[in-house]
Amino acid sequence: xxxxxxxxxxGEAGGVPAFPDLPEATIARLPEYLxxxxxxxxxGAETVSSEGLAAAAGVNSAKLRxxxxxxxxxxxxxxxxxxxxxxxxxxYILGLDENRAVCLVGVGNLGHALAGYAGFASRGFRVxxxxxxxxxxxxxxxxxxxxxxxDDLERIAAEESIAIGVIATPPGTAQTVADALVAAGxxxxxxxxxxxxxVPSNVDVRKxxxxxxLQILSFHEHRKASLTALPGGRSAAASPDKLPDxxxxxGS
Amino acid sequence: xxxxxxxxxxGEAGGVPAFPDLPEATIARLPEYLxxxxxxxxxGAETVSSEGLAAAAGVNSAKLRxxxxxxxxxxxxxxxxxxxxxxxxxxYILGLDENRAVCLVGVGNLGHALAGYAGFASRGFRVxxxxxxxxxxxxxxxxxxxxxxxDDLERIAAEESIAIGVIATPPGTAQTVADALVAAGxxxxxxxxxxxxxVPSNVDVRKxxxxxxLQILSFHEHRKASLTALPGGRSAAASPDKLPDxxxxxGS
Numbered sequence: 001x002x003x004x005x006x007x008x009x010x011g012e013a014g015g016v017p018a019f020p021d022l023p024e025a026t027i028a029r030l031p032e033y034l035x036x037x038x039x040x041x042x043x044g045a046e047t048v049s050s051e052g053l054a055a056a057a058g059v060n061s062a063k064l065r066x067x068x069x070x071x072x073x074x075x076x077x078x079x080x081x082x083x084x085x086x087x088x089x090x091x092y093i094l095g096l097d098e099n100r101a102v103c104l105v106g107v108g109n110l111g112h113a114l115a116g117y118a119g120f121a122s123r124g125f126r127v128x129x130x131x132x133x134x135x136x137x138x139x140x141x142x143x144x145x146x147x148x149x150x151d152d153l154e155r156i157a158a159e160e161s162i163a164i165g166v167i168a169t170p171p172g173t174a175q176t177v178a179d180a181l182v183a184a185g186x187x188x189x190x191x192x193x194x195x196x197x198x199v200p201s202n203v204d205v206r207k208x209x210x211x212x213x214l215q216i217l218s219f220h221e222h223r224k225a226s227l228t229a230l231p232g233g234r235s236a237a238a239s240p241d242k243l244p245d246x247x248x249x250x251g252s
Numbered sequence: 253x254x255x256x257x258x259x260x261x262x263g264e265a266g267g268v269p270a271f272p273d274l275p276e277a278t279i280a281r282l283p284e285y286l287x288x289x290x291x292x293x294x295x296g297a298e299t300v301s302s303e304g305l306a307a308a309a310g311v312n313s314a315k316l317r318x319x320x321x322x323x324x325x326x327x328x329x330x331x332x333x334x335x336x337x338x339x340x341x342x343x344y345i346l347g348l349d350e351n352r353a354v355c356l357v358g359v360g361n362l363g364h365a366l367a368g369y370a371g372f373a374s375r376g377f378r379v380x381x382x383x384x385x386x387x388x389x390x391x392x393x394x395x396x397x398x399x400x401x402x403d404d405l406e407r408i409a410a411e412e413s414i415a416i417g418v419i420a421t422p423p424g425t426a427q428t429v430a431d432a433l434v435a436a437g438x439x440x441x442x443x444x445x446x447x448x449x450x451v452p453s454n455v456d457v458r459k460x461x462x463x464x465x466l467q468i469l470s471f472h473e474h475r476k477a478s479l480t481a482l483p484g485g486r487s488a489a490a491s492p493d494k495l496p497d498x499x500x501x502x503g504s
Binding site: 003 | 253255271273274279280282283284286287308309310345346347348350352354360361362364365366368369372375376377415416439440441442446447448454456458460461462463464465466467468469470471472473474475476477478479
């Protein structure tokens, strides 16, 4: 989920093309559209209707058309969108043609899992460095990379042109690590530690907070329990309104 | 992030209290408010202004006041909110007074990391079972739990009243696992596998998709590079508009 969103203005006059400033929610849906489009391309589809792509991505089609209009992509009435063109447009906007260097700080259980995450490489992100403060971890080999001490961050970040830092440290050290990443020239951070980071306005932060995700699910469980509670305080049976398993997800 | 959001109506007539149907974005911010409030309580603060709480949670204060108004919490002009009362209100809404049983399916690198995640227990979530399909993993002991075969899911889910399932399997098996969880009576799913799950409308899904998070950051990197590109195609220096490290994050 997003931590902060800083406003920005389109490209300056003088020949630089304007880059769309998309709503954060739209940005978050583009990768889902891309995944669905890749699947469609694999099946040989050349075009896709907005309804078809929306269903594959789990959103309603009006929202999808609105999202894609931000990219200047409107589809053709009665036909829909050209799959390979739309793939190219979304990949361009997401900057996926670049191969971006990623570093990971914090090599505990979660860090090990992230360091081994195959999905990074398959999407054009290269994990180029792993850092920790624990001398017992420095020197460990993971996935062909050697864990380095955090003191080497600034030098290695410059050598490798690291743009994205992933923080997988305990909560107490996350801000210090963020400060070090920013000082080393990193301008995007993916934070797995709980809490809100303070960063300059040119640094983007996405956070993945398991505790928050669980609490959100807890809210929904509580709400469902409240809705099924009968007068007098007795609860309904454990599985009140179960629909058949093959029911498609309702678009949001 | 949310996968689907299904509408719901407030409590029925006949004595059941109405449960607020909050916007998903509000629900996602409540745990951040709660974390900030816990820190404030630890420092001995008895009240907090909306501006103070908003700054601690990384949001703007108008948004915070709107969120809390959904809970029927309006604060006192000139004073703000009573910390312990607001903690109680948010914990109630999030259903955190219940101790919810969680199971984890998929015991690879990520599953190991999640099984050892201390944050579950500290927030009233008990990981009560681990499942995998790989016979080499079944029987393995992790954090005091024994990995069981997925065939045992339905029985154990009933015995333990499991409400929340965490999916940490490869992408190809996630839907099958979701189907099994739903059949076993699980009504909330936290999904780490890429892709959109199909579930009945009474099942809530939150997803954590690292690939999407990275692609969102890639968008922001691309946008920043476009904004700093000079006429003639030359890019500005690597760290164009760096602000001092101690600058507070701008509220969203």
